[in-house]
Amino acid sequence: MQPIRILVGMFGVDQHEVGALAVSSALSDAGMEVVYVGRFQTPERIVSTVQDEDVDVIGISCHSWEYIEYTPELLRLLAENDLTTPVVLGGSVITAADTSDMIGQGVAGVFGPSTPMELIIDDITALAAGRNLRE
Amino acid sequence: MTTDWLQEALFEPGGKAAVPPRRLWGRILSIAEADAAALPRLLEWAQERVRCALLIGVTGAPGAGKSTLIGKLARQMDSSGHRVGVLAIDPSSDRTGGAVLGDRLRMEAGGGDDIFFRSMATRGGRGGLARATVICAQVLAGFGLDRIIIETTGTGQTDTAIAAVSDPVLLVTEPGQGDEIQAMKAGVMERADVIVVNKADLPSTDHFCAALDLAMSARASEVPQILRTTSTSGEGIAELAGWIARRPVGPRSGFTSLSPEAATDYLTELFRVRLRDGFDRTSDDAGSDPFDIVALTTRIDAVIDSRVIGRLTDLDLLEKEVT
Amino acid sequence: MTGPRTEPTTRSGIPLKTSYEAVDVSDRMLERPGEYPFTRGRLTRPGAAAGGWIHRELSGEGGPAQSNRQLHYLLEHGQAGLDVIGDGPTQSMLDADHPLCRHSVGTQGVSLCRLSDYAGLFAGIPLDQVSISSSVPAAFALTGLIHAAEQAEMPLGRLRGSVLQPPLYANDAAYDSFMPISLASRLSVDTIAFCAEHLPKFHSYVEDTYFFSEGGLSAIEELALGFVQIRHLVGQTLARGIPIDSFASRIALLVNCSMDFFEEIAKIRAARRLFATMMRTDYGATDPRSLSLNVTSHTSGLTLTAEQPINNVVRGTVQGLALALAGVQAMEISAFDEGFRTPSPEAHVVGLRTQQIIEKESGVTRSSDPLGGSHLVESLTDEIESRVLAMVHEIESLGDPIELAERGHFRQIFTNAAVRYQHQVESGELQIVGKNCYRMSDEDDRLLRDIAETKIEPDRDRIAEIAAFRKSRSNDDVVRQLRVVLASVGDPEANLIPAVLDAGNAGATMGEIAGAMRQAHGHPFDPLGYLKSPL
Ligand SMILES: Nc1nc2c(ncn2[C@@H]2O[C@H](COP(=O)(O)OP(=O)(O)OP(=O)(O)O)[C@@H](O)[C@H]2O)c(=O)[nH]1
Ligand SMILES: [Mg+2]
Numbered sequence: 001m002q003p004i005r006i007l008v009g010m011f012g013v014d015q016h017e018v019g020a021l022a023v024s025s026a027l028s029d030a031g032m033e034v035v036y037v038g039r040f041q042t043p044e045r046i047v048s049t050v051q052d053e054d055v056d057v058i059g060i061s062c063h064s065w066e067y068i069e070y071t072p073e074l075l076r077l078l079a080e081n082d083l084t085t086p087v088v089l090g091g092s093v094i095t096a097a098d099t100s101d102m103i104g105q106g107v108a109g110v111f112g113p114s115t116p117m118e119l120i121i122d123d124i125t126a127l128a129a130g131r132n133l134r135e
Numbered sequence: 136m137t138t139d140w141l142q143e144a145l146f147e148p149g150g151k152a153a154v155p156p157r158r159l160w161g162r163i164l165s166i167a168e169a170d171a172a173a174l175p176r177l178l179e180w181a182q183e184r185v186r187c188a189l190l191i192g193v194t195g196a197p198g199a200g201k202s203t204l205i206g207k208l209a210r211q212m213d214s215s216g217h218r219v220g221v222l223a224i225d226p227s228s229d230r231t232g233g234a235v236l237g238d239r240l241r242m243e244a245g246g247g248d249d250i251f252f253r254s255m256a257t258r259g260g261r262g263g264l265a266r267a268t269v270i271c272a273q274v275l276a277g278f279g280l281d282r283i284i285i286e287t288t289g290t291g292q293t294d295t296a297i298a299a300v301s302d303p304v305l306l307v308t309e310p311g312q313g314d315e316i317q318a319m320k321a322g323v324m325e326r327a328d329v330i331v332v333n334k335a336d337l338p339s340t341d342h343f344c345a346a347l348d349l350a351m352s353a354r355a356s357e358v359p360q361i362l363r364t365t366s367t368s369g370e371g372i373a374e375l376a377g378w379i380a381r382r383p384v385g386p387r388s389g390f391t392s393l394s395p396e397a398a399t400d401y402l403t404e405l406f407r408v409r410l411r412d413g414f415d416r417t418s419d420d421a422g423s424d425p426f427d428i429v430a431l432t433t434r435i436d437a438v439i440d441s442r443v444i445g446r447l448t449d450l451d452l453l454e455k456e457v458t
Numbered sequence: 459m460t461g462p463r464t465e466p467t468t469r470s471g472i473p474l475k476t477s478y479e480a481v482d483v484s485d486r487m488l489e490r491p492g493e494y495p496f497t498r499g500r501l502t503r504p505g506a507a508a509g510g511w512i513h514r515e516l517s518g519e520g521g522p523a524q525s526n527r528q529l530h531y532l533l534e535h536g537q538a539g540l541d542v543i544g545d546g547p548t549q550s551m552l553d554a555d556h557p558l559c560r561h562s563v564g565t566q567g568v569s570l571c572r573l574s575d576y577a578g579l580f581a582g583i584p585l586d587q588v589s590i591s592s593s594v595p596a597a598f599a600l601t602g603l604i605h606a607a608e609q610a611e612m613p614l615g616r617l618r619g620s621v622l623q624p625p626l627y628a629n630d631a632a633y634d635s636f637m638p639i640s641l642a643s644r645l646s647v648d649t650i651a652f653c654a655e656h657l658p659k660f661h662s663y664v665e666d667t668y669f670f671s672e673g674g675l676s677a678i679e680e681l682a683l684g685f686v687q688i689r690h691l692v693g694q695t696l697a698r699g700i701p702i703d704s705f706a707s708r709i710a711l712l713v714n715c716s717m718d719f720f721e722e723i724a725k726i727r728a729a730r731r732l733f734a735t736m737m738r739t740d741y742g743a744t745d746p747r748s749l750s751l752n753v754t755s756h757t758s759g760l761t762l763t764a765e766q767p768i769n770n771v772v773r774g775t776v777q778g779l780a781l782a783l784a785g786v787q788a789m790e791i792s793a794f795d796e797g798f799r800t801p802s803p804e805a806h807v808v809g810l811r812t813q814q815i816i817e818k819e820s821g822v823t824r825s826s827d828p829l830g831g832s833h834l835v836e837s838l839t840d841e842i843e844s845r846v847l848a849m850v851h852e853i854e855s856l857g858d859p860i861e862l863a864e865r866g867h868f869r870q871i872f873t874n875a876a877v878r879y880q881h882q883v884e885s886g887e888l889q890i891v892g893k894n895c896y897r898m899s900d901e902d903d904r905l906l907r908d909i910a911e912t913k914i915e916p917d918r919d920r921i922a923e924i925a926a927f928r929k930s931r932s933n934d935d936v937v938r939q940l941r942v943v944l945a946s947v948g949d950p951e952a953n954l955i956p957a958v959l960d961a962g963n964a965g966a967t968m969g970e971i972a973g974a975m976r977q978a979h980g981h982p983f984d985p986l987g988y989l990k991s992p993l
Contacts, residue, residue: 002169003232003256013546013562015633018673021873022880028233033256036237039634040558040986049239052252054161064546065800065913069561081158092764092798096900096907113764113797114893117884198866309865311857336638337861367638368980 004128005055009037009046011062011070019091020061023120027059030121043074050078050085056128057108062091068098075106086127090120137166141173145180152183154279157251164253167274168267177274184277191379192301194263194287199307200333201286203366206242209250211369211376212282220251220275223286224265227256238286251280262296263287269300298326303382305375306359309334310343327359329378335363335371469718469888470676472841478833484840491785491826495734496750497727497839498827499785510823511781512539512788513813514591514754515806518568521920522578525568529583539788542579543567544594549633551595553969554917555925557988564917566800570594571924571969573962576602577609586616591664591754591788595635596621597645598968600653600662601959620661620710621649624669626687626859630869631670636985637976639863641947645954645975647694652955654695654705661752662705663691666712668756673872674879677725678842680714682849683868685732689850690859692741702741706748709733710787715777716758722777723829724838726753726784732843754788755781760879762797765892767906770794774812782816782823789813795909802909924967931965937992939964940974944993947978 008024010017017039024034035053037046041060050058058074060067067089078085086108094102099110109123144155144163155163166173191208193201202223209219223238236254253271260266264287272283287297298304306327332344340363351358360378364371466474475482492501515537517528529540545567547559553571554563563569570576576599580590585607592599599621607617625642628635635642646663653662665688671680688709695705711729715722733751737743757777762770774791781789791809793801817823829835856862882888889895892903939961946957954975961971973983974993983991 002165003227003234003258005165012558012560013550013552013633015546015550018872018876022876024235025877026880028228028235029231031231031233033227033233033254034235035254036235036240038240042558050161051158052161053239053254054165064562065565065916066561068913069916093800095798114897311861311865334864336640337864338858339861365980370980 004032004057004125005035005053006032006057006059006124006128007035007037007046007049007053007055008059008061009041010039011041011060012064012066013040014062014064014066015039016063017061019063023059023061023090023117026117027121027124032121032124043070043077046074047077047081047083050083051081055085056131057124058085058087059124060087060089062089062093065093067091067094071102071107072105084131086131088124088127090115137170137173138176141166141176145176152180152277154184154277160251160275160278161253164271164274167270168255168258168265174270177270181273181277184279185273188272188276188281188283189379190272190301191282191284192287192297192304193284193307194297194304194327195289195307195331195333196309197289199289199309200366201289201307202238202241204305204307204331204333204364204372205238205284205286207364207366207369207372208376209242209252209282209284211372213250215376215380217282218249218280219282219284220253220272220278220280221284221286222253222255222265222268222271222275224255224257224260224263224268224288226288227258232258251275251278257288260296263289264296264300272300295326303328303379305329305331307331307333308343308347310337310339325356328382329360329362329375331375332361332363333366336365336368468677468721468838469716470678470721470842470845472721472838472845478837480833482833483836489830491830492750494738494746494749495731497731497734498830499727499730499753500750500787501826510817511786511813512589512754513537513810514539514541514788514790515810516541516543516790516801518543518545519914520564520917521569521923522575524564524917526579526581526583529579533583533588538588540583540588540590541790542590542592542594544592545569546633548594548968551598551635551637551968551972552986553924553967555921555928556969556984556986558986560921561916563920565914567593569917569920570598570602571967572927572965573602573605573959577606580606580610585610585612586618588618590619591661592619592621594621595968595972596623596649596662597955597958598962598971600649600657600660601955601962603660604959605962614656615658617657618659620664622666622712623649623663623691624666624687626690626863627670627683627868627872630863630866631673631872634985635972636981637972638979638981639860641975641979643690643694643860646691647698648953648955650691650695650705650708651698651700652953653708654700658708661708661710663709664712664754665709668712668714670872671714672758672760674760674875675872676875677716677718677721678845678849679871679875681725681729681732681842681846682853683871684711684713684729685736685846685850686853686859688733689736689740689854696741702737702743703745703748706737706741706743707745710752710754713753713755714758715755715781715789717761717773717776719776719780720835720838721842722780723784724835724842726755726781726786727827727835727839728842728846729753731839732846753784753786754790755786756790757781757792759792759796761890762792762794763890763893764797766898766903767794767797767909769892770797771808771812774809775816778812778816779820779822782820783829785827794906799909800914802912804909927965928967933992935964936961936966936970940966940970940993943971943974944978947975 006027008020010020024036027034035055037049046058074087088109089102089107090111092113094110094112102110108127111120144159145152147153167177193205195201205221209221212219225234225236225238227234234256236256239252239254242252255265257265268285275283285301304327308330347361362371362375364375468474489497491498515532517532517540518525519528532540545564546562547554547556548570552559554569603617603619604614607614623646625639625646650662653660665684667680667684696702713726730751734749737749743749757774761773771794778791791812793805793809795802795805862868883890883894886894943957943961946952946954958971973991977983977991977993
């Protein structure tokens with residue numbers, strides 16, 4: 001079995017990187033290959049990375065409100081490029097109302113600060129498996 | 136399913152090998168990395184496509200600045216008209232198989248160019264390379280890239296495999312590792328064509344270079360070139376690129392002239408992948424108790440009978456290419 | 459639920475006994491408040507109430523005019539100390555109209571790009587009476603303040619306030635300024651040197667250990683990295699020929715305050731002793747003001763939970779009490795909603811009220827250093843002091859801190875701490891009520907939740923304003939002054955502050971000035987690869 005590949009990054013000038021690093025390390029411990037792109041990402045940059053790196057899932061760590069604007073841009077750009085890669089968001093700033101909003105727009109999963117790591121791993125694993133079936 | 140997709144991506148309806156659109160490259164590399172069944176097709180395609188490409192190996196201790204240097208070097212080569220690809224390798228964990236691939240981070244800033252960049256985990260590969268390094272490099276060459284830069288995991292001295300597959304080999308060092316010069320004498324330092332003293336902006340550079348010169352002067356064999364760079368600012372990169380460009384294409388350059396040693400490594404690897412795959416596929420048919428010799432023998436026979444590793448002509452075909 | 463059974467230790471791993479006796483403490487027991495080595499803090503000024511501290515509150519939102527109204531509001535409501543924080547782009551030295559900032563202008567602080575922005579921000583504020591602490595890149599905060607003072611015809615010698623100097627750690631642990639560490643470090647020293655000469659009342663160097671410890675550093679790591687930077691910057695400033703007593707008293711420490719009550723108190727006491735002994739024995743300071751460290755603190759946002767936000771009010775109280783007992787000069791209690799949003803005004807008020815209740819009602823601050831002499835606290839203070847010193851020496855033995863920072867040594871420390879913290883929380887080794895024990899279902903956990911739903915919109919007018927400003931100014935002047943900046947960076951003898959000020963006065967923005975400085979070091983003008991250099 002080929003390991004799951006997941007991109008982990010952050011949008012714009014959102015710079016609180018600690019969560020992204022900790023999650024990356026946990027995902028790697030769970031056997032995934034994390035393509036860590038870190039801070040200062042834009043939807044354009046993420047889409048071209050997704051193509052080159054052929055990741056199964058896109059994970060964005062959110063600690064400022066920038067994700068509210070960038071996420072729909074990313075979803076649109078993925079669709080324009082015929083990419084079906086699922087997008088998941090994680091971070092403490094995402095409230096319950098934001099979560100349903102994001103899911104409504106097409107985000108595949110939202111993880112809050114109290115989501116246990118096992119659940120995050122399970123969800124990402126399921127998303128990656130779904131994607132492989134589609135192809 | 137993959138094979139159909141690959142066929143369509145790589146070959147024109149008439150059967151001629153084509154260059155797939157850029158957006159598919161990433162997916163094709165994944166197949167090259169993981170899908171043994173697709174390899175024959177891929178290699179057939181590659182054989183038709185590949186022209187001479189320079190494989191540039193970059194090795195050196197963790198944090199020496201390999202990725203930053205490659206980012207600058209790749210851009211330099213890109214702007215002088217080359218088509219550049221990068222394979223950046225980080226170790227997979229032996230225990231979990233997972234990996235954090237962080238090399239991209241250093242090459243991100245600046246973006247907006249044509250350089251193809253792929254992060255790879257070793258997935259069981261040894262000597263600082265990923266299992267599928269050569270295969271992927273070959274596929275990139277098939278896409279028409281003529282400068283393929285490979286960043287090893289950076290375990291330093293033990294990254295010797297790079298010398299078997301690339302030419303030239305760049306050993307990236309940073310000042311302040313005085314003690315390590317001793318240690319470096321063995322291992323990859325022997326195989327390096329250039330020793331790059333990176334982070335030349337740091338004050339201890341002169342001191343380090345002096346120690347390096349001393350260590351070199353004690354050597355009987357051919358002494359590698361020593362070049363200074365500051366990868367963060369780009370100083371010295373043009374000189375390094377110039378050195379690479381001027382260097383006569385050596386016996387190890389390109390796929391049409393892999394060294395016999397590298398070719399053997401490569402073939403062994405291909406064979407191993409397919410053998411392993413054969414076992415995986417036939418594991419249901421026969422017993423898998425490792426101490427049951429009869430069952431084991433039956434299983435090996437099953438693999439051979441299934442012809443999963445068969446079609447040795449594919450390998451013959453490859454051999455023609457690499458020798 | 460609970461982690462493996464181990465011997466009890468403090469959060470940073472100091473073993474704890476079940477009880478402490480006189481034999482556990484050294485003869486330090488004879489130390490007195492207001493005297494060297496100042497472990498027990500300062501003696502209260504005659505007439506002032508004992509233990510009084512400045513209650514700070516963060517402010518900054520939208521553009522300068524909007525933030526100016528906020529500052530006036532706070533002053534009218536009796537706030538003595540102001541704390542202005544720049545928005546994300548400002549902290550990263552990017553202008554509001556940079557393409558990567560399009561969704562973040564003014565949301566997490568105030569957007570400051572031009573010198574005139576500071577004049578707007580500080581309009582009508584008595585800069586010689588109110589102490590404004592700025593979380594904005596120091597060289598720009600300083601030149602902005604100078605410009606505002608010139609506009610208000612206020613002599614520089616009377617200016618108060620403070621700036622943070624995080625050259626070694628900012629790129630890794632907070633906002634990346636994309637500058638080589640050597641340049642960031644030089645800018646810090648230039649600021650300190652300039653202020654020693656022209657702004658004697660201004661705190662030109664706040665060592666902010668808060669921001670970089672928020673990823674989960676232990677108390678010992680926090681102080682050790684803080685002192686590595688203090689020693690680095692003091693050493694560099696002395697090397698400029700600036701006498702220690704002309705700037706040591708302008709150094710202050712801004713520490714984190716986590717949940718380990720006694721350890722946090724002992725940390726602050728140890729920091730004061732370490733500072734005093736270093737200044738005296740290592741750097742030859744003699745003025746008592748150079749030896750008695752000014753300590754301020756923010757309570758840790760990391761200790762707060764998104765679950766059951768009301769519990770954070772309790773955490774803030776415990777932490778605020780620790781700080782009051784440790785005797786700090788100023789404090790700020792993190793807003794209870796910080797676990798899940800940029801703090802709301804409502805939550806700020808609760809933080810302020812918490813401080814006021816501790817100060818006015820509890821009576822804990824009537825005497826200086828009330829825990830001085832406690833066997834436990836004195837023993838912890840000694841232990842922290844020696845462990846911090848050991849770690850400082852260990853780091854220094856590895857090489858020049860600039861080189862270590864460039865090599866990613868500190869980044870590794872921060873990353874390891876974050877991973878360790880995550881692991882401790884997940885394994886339950888570190889118990890956090892409401893998070894990994896005593897949890898509540900989401901349906902029941904509704905109290906104070908609705909506050910989280912209000913958000914601050916990015917200030918898009920501000921982006922347009924800055925973009926229009928660029929067209930309105932004289933580009934020749936700007937380019938000429940940016941060239942001066944470029945040349946000054948190339949001259950190791952030059953202090954960069956005057957060049958930054960001149961460029962700002964010519965209309966150059968912070969992003970452009972920072973870009974010119976990067977360019978002088980051979981780095982890209984725009985580190986993110988969007989803008990072309992005007993040079
Ligand atoms: N001062 C200075 N720092 C540099 C230079 N080149 C790289 N660095 C810094 O060194 C650190 C490590 O750089 P990388 O490019 O990630 O090093 P690497 O060898 O690829 O590291 P691994 O992939 O982890 O083995 C980063 O913080 C770089 O910014 C240089 O020329 N001068
Ligand atoms: Mg690297």
